[in-house]
Amino acid sequence: MSWLEDLSGELYARGVTRRDRVRIVAELSDHIACEPGCEERLGDPRALATSFADELATAEARGSAFATFGALAVAAVALAVSLITLGRFAHYPGYSNGLSTALFFPALLGMVVAPQVALVAGTLAAWRALRRRWVTSLPAAEIALIHRRARVALAAGFATMAGVEFYVVDFSERLPAWWLGLAGGLAAAGGFGLWVAARTLARARTIVSGAAGPGGDIYDDLPVVGSGWLRARPWLLGALASLAVGLALGAFEAHAEHSVLEGIQRGLVEGLAAAIGFVLLGRAIGARPAGQSTDRGTSRSE
């Protein structure tokens, strides 16, 4: 097998796209043609392919994190416009006046809980990408963390847009047609943006990085909570975060509704939801330390 064939095979094994492979092989082919027999000085094809893949995986992971954040921003605008116009011009119809509770509860979860998950995961993904923007080759474990955060954020974003659509259907007989069209259209547009970001993420995940090193966690991203003491007690972080969410949203509800009782109810529900989210998604988004992980990527042939 020739040096170029070796290189092409190694690039394929690391998930480098066909377009990039063709370009890389053509450039190296031209190099060899300029000085026949120089293959040894070009270096080991496996090492060169690894170098390309590590840098591409890093760039694509960063790109997918920013694309995710951008798509979530569009989805957030869609949700905000829907809720603001609902409250100001279309009037909230009351949850018991919809077609079915089987539609209302998914809508409620999608419009209230999912956006918070999307905000946290999407911000953490984008922040890690931004914080490490000058690094040419991130460790495979860190790239995997960015991917997981982006994946959770996109899933929550889709759930949010689906929640709006559920709401539109549930109250299709109660709300004005203009609002149903506006909210339904905005949710569809938001969903399309998320789909584009999901494709970017899917492409990024095909490239296999082989760089060793720790993936890091939320304590690296947010130095304010990064004390060794708290890192050793991840469940305390979950409890404190849930308490903060419960207090903040409870106070907001109490102020908005002029009712302490409603504030307490909302605070309890939100705090509980945050705690459940921490348990279910904490490890995926690096909020719970994953230990001394130095995951290495696996090639296609492995």
Add this chain to the structure above:
Amino acid sequence: MKADTLNGQLDPLILATVADEPTHGYAILQRLKERSSGAFDLAEGTIYPALHRLERDGLLRSAWSTGSGRRRRVYSLTRAGSSALEVRRREWRLFAHAVEAVMG
């Protein structure tokens, strides 16, 4: 001079080499060797990931051309690349001056 000695300096060296005129990978490498009187002894393949990275960062642009009957990728400096090169040149002169003052 080994590749690890060049750590962090390969990118500006490539920019400086391409700044003269648009050219392809092999020629960039030859110019690097000529100008350094053969001091830069790096695995030749390492230049290509660097070229791709500089292009992704918007400091280089590239296009296919057909020279010597072959397809070859020719790189040229972008406006951002020119600015980045000037910054790195200033930084390097300051650094070299400081090292010279200490090392004698």
